[in-house]
Amino acid sequence: MDPVLRASSGIWIAHASGDADQAVTDRNGCVPVPPDDPRYLLQRVWLSPEQAEGYYQGFSNQALWPLCHLAYTQPRFDRHHWRTYQQVNELFAKEVHHAVGNSRALVFIQDYHFALLPRLIKQQCPQAIVAHFWHIPWPTLESLRICPWQREMVWGMLGSDLLGFHIPQYCRNFMTAARHLFPRMKVEQRNTLIGREHSTKVRAFPISVDFEEIDRLAASAEVSRKMGELRRSLQLSKLVGLGIDRLDYIKGIPERLQAVARFLELYPQYQGQFSFVQVAVPSRTGIPAYQQLSQIVSSLVREINARFGREGWEPVKLISTNLPMADVTALYRLADFCLVSSLHDGMNLIAKEFAAARCDGQGVLLLSRFTGAAGLLRDALFINPYDTDETARQIQRALELDPTEIRRRMRRMRSQLRRRNIFQWMVDLLAASVECGAAPLGGAEESFPAAAAL
Template identity: 45%
Template sequence: MSDYGIEVLWILILASLGLSAVAVVFSVFQRRHSHTPAVAYAAGEDVASEAARKVLREFEKNGHSADAALITWSPDTLRKILADDLPETQVIVVSNREPYIHNIKDDSVELLVPASGLVSALEPITRACAGTWIAYGGGTADRLTVDKNDRIEVPPGNPSYALRRVWLTEEEYQGYYLGFANEGLWPLCHIAFTRPIFRASDWEAYEAVNRKFADTVVAEARNERPIVLVQDYHFALLPRMIRERLPEAIVITFWHIPWPNSEVYSICPWRERILEGLLGSSIIGFHTQFHANNFAESVDRFLESRIERADAAISYGGQTTLVHAYPISIEWPAELLAKLPDVDECRARLRERFGLKEDVKLCVGVERLDYTKGILDRFRALEELFTRHPEWVGKLVLLQIAAPSRGTLPAYRQLHDECRRYVEELNQRYGSEDYSPVLMVDKHHPQEQVYEFYRAADICMVTSLHDGMNLVAKEFVAARDDEQGVLLLSTFAGASRELLEALIVNPYDTAMTSEALLQALTMTPEEQRERMRPMREMVRDNNVYRWAGSMLLDAARLRKRGDLDRVTGNGERPSNNNVIPMFERARKAVS
């Protein structure tokens, strides 16, 4: 049978399981034509391929509309997936950081929405799914605002999901979060030349906290079959713990930071335990295929397992885990942009606030104060530009927004001090009474204010030394409805795989970065528009709902396969992760 015939057979098999038209079509041709094993569900460049058109025509012959594939991803899309493919399924999100924090301030309770890429990505998903979000309650007024079951309905004023807070002792927080997660796993996974620190006491706290969160997931589950979305490196052991107690749950773990190569990963004293914990997942997601491949290589090196590379699956301990790339994104900020002033007004406000002259070009950097973000490298590039092109002294200002982060850890305190010293030196060397080339603001800003910075800027610099994705790059692009501004983006950020029209730089190469900065400063409005327009289309179409929807559709397939196996399995009750790839079944059936 021809490859096209196999595609049609694949369609019929999936359709027999009741999947939505969109999922069926794109499960077929994306596996055949994409560069990654992850399933893509929205129409993109593949739709233009002849194979995709054949599949769509075949679908139309069977009474389905090809327009279903040209889908706009939104909260309604997620709700439809849940209603059609995962009816009555409870969605539970687990993360360290909570989406809403309550603090005591001046004898009253103040609400804080943390500046977090993870929170900004997950919060609209949880709202759309009407799920339950489990997180560490660290606010000084968090205990005062929950009910007797440690829950609070959020968002305030328009509740749509439940936030369940987990309480940690100071010792647990120090060992699990500041210790093992952020002095151990964080530097291990980021190539930023900061040595990981591993302590047995931190590992014990990490294991205990993961167990505490597993207990909470089980307590919050309404039945044995929830979908649990486990977030990030804080919970590497959690998937296995959930699987032991809820064997019919679908556990999707998303690793928001890079995964190192197996040689670097071998440094970790508990490397096997971490891999075993993660392989309790039904699906493990990474931002890029490169990081997914690194994970598979680590498993292959340290565990007795079977790696099905063609199907992006790992079999271990009688269970199969899918390992896919799901590039995360943002919610397209249409409502936020509608509330903001136009670009000219944002620029005027910022210039007045910081005393900037009209002829000064503004470059912004926005991130947590973290050694992986390349902030010092950004300052070096600016200094290099002034050295090579002194005519820009007095005509360019870098506004660095550096939100404080993990300030009790020595590496972060040292970074803060180094940044402050460097800024003082640059301003002393190149500044004057009415001009400072670098403005460093080390405090948190609300989202609306951050978007004003984006809209006012001529250039946004994202110079990460290593980053899973980096949503600042996508936020900047989304903010620029004037189709102006230049994004200068590190090749070591996952976003560089998608935002191809940005000026891609190696932040370790100071000369290269300074030349890219010069190119950005002298770029014509026409070229800015030509670069910005396709990036905006990409971010708008590949939004956070597509990211979540792709994982939920994969979860729906796993659940339907598991249910089918129960019907045909002669009374046996296999795990819903014990998956034989359907595409391989189709090939065997026609061979």
């Protein structure tokens, strides 16, 4: 969003947290960005601890997150959390109205924290063009029906002029839900839902990464130095496998570690010759399901190392901290393969970052069939993370794949990512918003502010 807002002189409305935000904002909660040459305003929205708990830790991440991901974690539907979620969406709508009023503004909403916000904005700012991108999967109708507030959520999202998902399947899931809940809605060609007073275009916009920046960093002297440091400090073997994730139950980290153990069991010749590095960045540590997952992962790593390890060799290296991007990129470069074993994932940008970082044309991507990226990165080796033996065999295949085949597959993935980068994703979203009636950003006919609610 930063480059877009710099070009459009827009407003970025976002939740504030910590004393640092308070220290740099004015009495209206705003801070110019960048401070030395302001191009847009960052406007902070202050939430009480109770609001943050109920809205973010509560309904967003204990109800919507498991509801939208087929990872077999039961959602928690708490009426107090739901009411807080409503209150925070109403608070953001008020801030957007204060920022754009009745002007012909493009308001870009991001993610599942704001299901109710599009309609709230439309009610207060009827001239605004509202685009909403939902960064996680949209569930099937059968899954959605367990949510007590399914109707309110879908109705809120139908306030959007443009509603974006990662892949066409999620679009179809949403349209099925909308027509089931609101039978009088009609469907126009190209996935447009037509109501009595409003229409919503539903489109797929597969998000991507900043290919050029990752490629530049991967080829830098800093990353080359980091590669040597990490190989020494982690005591890595000649052959290296890699997993990088937030510590989240949708990422399939226990399933991945079990597959690594099965690989070492099926192919004992690799024992002592292979290291698997798992980066598991702590996430949502206040939620019991995540606390339990952390214990499971640590226990599995200890069991695998106790079973297969020997003096001077430890098969699994667990890193439980957030790493600088240079270190992450160095690990991408060191790895003979990257294993993405998500049980369900809207897109999964780790897969794309790995390919973007392989400026040497090396490395094999093992990718879960249950990620949005699987429909795009077709030169990966695909796995079913629930099938431990299949994943183990694909690890062995990745390590023994012909070098010419490795380069061919990586070249094609990198070529695709170079064309379909994060900036193209943003251009596509803005172009579709223009079709909804918004003038181009910075266009000659009319200039207008852009507010991004995050």
